[in-house]
Amino acid sequence: MSNIDINGASSQKVKPVSIFDLESLPADAYCEAFSGKAQPRKHWQPILNALDAKAPDDLREYHEKTRHMRHEDGATINPFDDSTGRATSWALDMIPLPISEGEWAGIEEGVTQRALLLEKILADTYGPQELLKNGSIPAELVFANPNFLLSCHGIQPSGNRFLTFYAVDLYRGLDGRFKVLRDYASNPAGLGYALENRIVMSRVFSELYHKTQIRRLAPFFQTFHRALIQRASLRREDPGIVLFSPGPDSRIYYEHALLSRYLGYPLVEGQDLTVRNGKVFLKKLAGLEPVEAIFRHIPDLGSDPFALRRETANGVAGLIQVCREQNIDIVNPIGSGFVDTPILKTFLPLLCRQMLGSDLLLENHPSWWCGNSDGLKHAMANLQDLTVGPAMDQSAVVDLYVDSMAEIRTNPSRYMVSGHLAPSLAPTWGAGGVSQCYNVIRVFACATEHGFSVMPGGLAITAGDVETLKGNSPEQQQSKDIWVLSDKPVEPFSMMDGFHAVAEFKRSNDLPSRVADNLLWLGRYLERAEGLIRLLRSVYRLLSGEDRPEDIPELQFLLNILRTKNIIPKNTAADTGLMFYKELQQQLRDALYRKDKPESVVFILRRVQETTRNVRDRLSADSSRAINRLEEFAHNPFSDPIELLDKTLFTLSAFSGLAMESMTRGLGWRFMDMGRRVERALNQAILIRFGLPQVCSGSRNTLQSLLEVSDSLMTYRARYKSTFQLAPVLDLLLADESNPKSLAFQFSQLASHVEHLPRQSERRFSCAEERIALKMLTTVRLLDLTGIECGAQKSQDDTLTPFLECMEALLKEFGQQISGHYLSRVPATPHYTMIPGDRLV
């Protein structure tokens, strides 16, 4: 009956096994979840059941939640850079990739063996080079390989371990066996994303996650840390270990920040580190602090611009010299990128037998090096079925459009050919529901005292097509959490306790100079943005009233201030009338949205975001979330300006509140607050200096505007309950130390901050910034405002204007002193002497 009736009644009786079920199995790829139609594999069953039990709408919601959590955590490549349109790295798919206990044991054994073998090869290549001398590896692999670093030859790494962190991409072939696609040692990426995926998945699917016996990742990180401590003989309580990142421009900076927090290693960049006496130091405000171990996240070739003679801003000049002196443990040792050489794997089966006396457990993806005659023959005979790639340099671009055969024949040793890649398919959730995507799994291993330990889990990288999967663009690929199933109950174990604290050497109340610099500027930009928004909001409020613009005297006052600060152009075509109004509206729009204008709101907000990005690891997750909202500003050019400005001001206040709140009252907080104080004081001084003559010549209502843009209107009303008088207004804005917006308040805060900065001398007021802060505070305290009136315009000009000008000059000098003393960024210049030689005449 059911044979005949293919639609209708019978299909209702035979309920589909799962929404993930396939119409038919793909012919050319292994299917991870199903062994046949309606036949899920056993280790997928609990996951499929759990997901099937949810309504489609719920699944969509889970999907959204997964994405959202990733975004809220800031797990994007470059969240503040909307202009390049770069997307999230390895966006997380909510369906995990389970691997059974038995299969995982095979992977674990294979990866461990491979890591051991590769480490032996590294030790030989950077040491006696027996493999080269006895012909086990060809000369090209060493001499024509940019991954072999001559300057690292002969260096004995800490604990004599040449490979301490290793990653490998595996795929499952049609036969169900795992094969190796690529090896990574220079600076394997993805560990942090694997961790992030696990954090998100265990939150979104907490019930399923805790019911299923899934092996935890945390013990691996603990092993990693313990092995490092032991190897580097770091017996001190608080060893100097740092996580070395290229900085926020890296596509996977998020991963560096996350790992830094999770492992408790401070996140540093090249300019934070310096080399002295053959040792590495971290530059901090109070001086240099020794670094004993580095978890490196920049490639071999970028790590030492001096020894490797590379133009790179990210490295540390002299780092390789420190390695020669055996004064540092770097994970991985510089030069380990030799492992990443594409053709190396073709020699592994033989080397494994020779060096370990056993067969290589994990098969390679079929590949041939054209540099030997067999490989070349194979390539020439089967070129149409093969993929040509670079033999030595993974990143080299192979351009073979003209005549690939001829090019390979001319330079055979530069090329490698590999077979058609057919990775397995696994169900993936997308906008359109379930689909099947190709995937490779990235597995990580770290050195231990006795060998290697493999992380039970990893990053499954997925893509809709094989080309994208093979590429190196995390932003075009997706990822899954790998669930390694266990037949035994899993011990709960987490390292999340320390996770919410900012990783910092605990030895002293101190921080890297670069971080202090960024925090200072963050404070300044925040204040600048808030001041400007307040000013523009006042203008818009006046314009939204009933009166004609020329009938509002305060408007001219505010516009003049805007003109003085170059926020709107100084010269206007018309003074009154419709033309004036239209032109003004355009000028104000520019002041809000012109991206190329350094005085515009959108420009300053961008600076706020950039600076935040540079210190993201110092700020709480909540405050980072608030800053992500600032992006809305640039995207809403047609909304009501007043509403938009209100909202933005609110976001900024929330951000500063959260940022300041989550910081301990340490140096970071002080630098950020100093930035704010300097900016606010400068702003206030300029405002009054330019505003005062207008206040005196114009209406008294302008006094109200002055108070409003200074954010002191409420205070004034509460305190004086009277009409606006010049003397009390000035007193409130300049001399009243209890008003947080007054000049005097800023000065007293600055004076208190500089007292707490680290210093070389114990003597008070021995440094310039301390003396300047005191001078400003004393001057404003001695300022006599009694009897000041507009009628005596001349006389008050004589006292007030020079006072304000003097304060502005002192503030600028104060800023310079702080930068010079604590934050100096010194440019480095390489130099070489030519060899001119002589031609005999």
Next chain:
Amino acid sequence: MKYRIIHNTSYKYSAPASLSQNELLLHPRRTPSQEVLSCQLSIVPKPQYLHCRTDYFGNTVHVFMVQHPHNELAMSATSIVRTSRPVIPEPNDATAPYEIVAQRLAERRQLIELEASQFVFASPLVTVNATATDYARQSFPPGTPVLVGATDLVRRIFTEFAYDKNASTVDTTVEQVLINRKGVCQDFAHLAISCLRGLGLAARYVSGYMETVPPPGKPKLVGADASHAWISVFLPDFGWVDLDPTNNLIVNESYITVAWGRDYGDVAPVKGVVMGGGAHMLSVMVDVARQEEALV
């Protein structure tokens, strides 16, 4: 011959430099035709850190750091060496055809051939490209004895390329030299090396000095010499023969060898990185003086 070589390098900074790291390859090598009697290095201000090692090619390398603010930095190496005329295979045309040499370097049956083969491949500053290889082929018709071809190549570079101190920088590429047809000894050496490697031969870059003789009747000016560079080409069953493309000469006893490597990058006499310092002013002075041998 006995020579005393003084090689002074100094930097003057417009603003104090806070940290300076330098790597020096100024210590002459011992070779079959060169004996190093002494070599003294002096650095002012005194570096807080000084380290000496032998690099991958067997050169002596000094690394030092000056870690306090300084306005100038002076490095001086004074060496006394005794040279003799290097042995070269004679006659030229008795050397093996270049194709055989290239084949032996590709097969690498002996350790010495394997070691030489590292100078067959392109290196960071010397590309191997079709233009340079085509240029080389004119000196190497099929069956040309390797030393005949190499000396002819050196002769052509000498006659076809102009010596011009202002034509190039440390980063000038082989391609640019081929187009511009001018340069200094460093450029000619890189070009010759690229040409020979393109044919599968092993060629290395040698840095050092040569004695200059003033025009007849004029006194020799102290400090008018310069650091020099030339090439060395590998002959199986013989060893290395040095040729000077700048002067179209087979290297003789008036040359002093300091170091060798794949290209300039491996043997730069002085390289460094300075933090701060503002504008830099560099001056280099080399003096090669023949010493009277005491009569035995």
